[in-house]
Amino acid sequence: MTRSDLADDGVREQYAALRREVVALLEGERDWLANLANVAAAVYDRLDGLNWAGFYLLRGGALVLGPFQGRPACVRIAVGTGVCGTAVAQRASQVVADVHAFPGHIACDPRSRSELVVPLHVAGRVVGVLDLDSDQPARFDERDRAGVEALVAAVVPLIDWERACAL
Ligand code: SME
Numbered sequence: 001m002t003r004s005d006l007a008d009d010g011v012r013e014q015y016a017a018l019r020r021e022v023v024a025l026l027e028g029e030r031d032w033l034a035n036l037a038n039v040a041a042a043v044y045d046r047l048d049g050l051n052w053a054g055f056y057l058l059r060g061g062a063l064v065l066g067p068f069q070g071r072p073a074c075v076r077i078a079v080g081t082g083v084c085g086t087a088v089a090q091r092a093s094q095v096v097a098d099v100h101a102f103p104g105h106i107a108c109d110p111r112s113r114s115e116l117v118v119p120l121h122v123a124g125r126v127v128g129v130l131d132l133d134s135d136q137p138a139r140f141d142e143r144d145r146a147g148v149e150a151l152v153a154a155v156v157p158l159i160d161w162e163r164a165c166a167l
Contacts (some may be wrong), residue, residue, distance in 0.1 A: 015147030039066035044069035057128035082106035116140035
């Protein structure tokens with residue numbers, strides 16, 4: 001059975017369980033670095049088919065690598081470039097079925113074939129992104145976009161953004 005055969009309910013429940021786990025992990029802790037590190041680790045561990053999962057945070061006008069799981073990655077990405085910079089510039093999630101077809105895609109890991117990038121909205125501003133990569137083509141669909149957007153919406157209020165991004 002491929003992942004696209006999974007019933008919508010199954011995918012929704014997978015993301016609901018991940019959200020519950022992440023909220024429990026962060027409960028009572030205010031350290032932004034520890035919390036974002038645990039979110040990246042939970043996402044990478046619980047979702048199948050990922051070869052990279054992590055954060056880029058806006059610092060001094062550019063996206064800078066944050067807590068992640070996977071191979072070492074590009075440190076700085078300009079707003080408006082790559083999938084991550086496009087998500088910030090457009091203030092919108094990017095579901096990329098084939099990274100080779102995305103103009104300006106930044107290949108940190110040549111194994112990556114598809115990508116999902118969700119912006120982090122804090123009080124009307126985008127402060128960074130959560131980036132998921134897969135070595136499978138078309139690993140992410142609208143169900144994943146909705147699931148990761150809901151995860152991010154649950155995580156954002158639990159992070160001390162003033163310390164994370166010097167807001
Ligand atoms: N592919 C991303 C760069 C970050 S890596 O995937 C970890 C992009 O095009 O913005």
